[in-house]
Amino acid sequence: xxxxxxxxxxxxxxxxFAARGIDLEPQNKIGPAGARREQRGEDxxxxxxxxxxxxxxxxxxxxxxxxxxxxxx
Numbered sequence: 038x039x040x041x042x043x044x045x046x047x048x049x050x051x052x053x054f055a056a057r058g059i060d061l062e063p064q065n066k067i068g069p070a071g072a073r074r075e076q077r078g079e080d081x082x083x084x085x086x087x088x089x090x091x092x093x094x095x096x097x098x099x100x101x102x103x104x105x106x107x108x109x110x
Contacts, residue, residue, distance in 0.1 A: 059108045061097060064090045 040047055054061050067087050075081035098105050 057108075060104055061094045061108070062090050064094075
């Protein structure tokens with residue numbers, strides 16, 4: 038509704054990557070508090086997992102850039 042009110046012809050798709058047929062792994066959210074934990078040297082397992090998923094997705098996108106184009110269209 039907000040996009041239409043701003044006269045923008047686009048929509049936000051809340052479905053998962055899998056439901057949309059996108060071959061990428063969803064990342065967890067770490068947020069500001071999680072980022073601060075890592076900076077303080079505290080256990081930040083979610084940050085490490087987030088980065089590992091980003092690396093795997095990056096490798097997939099480099100190997101097949103069409104994945105990114107499909108995700109955007």
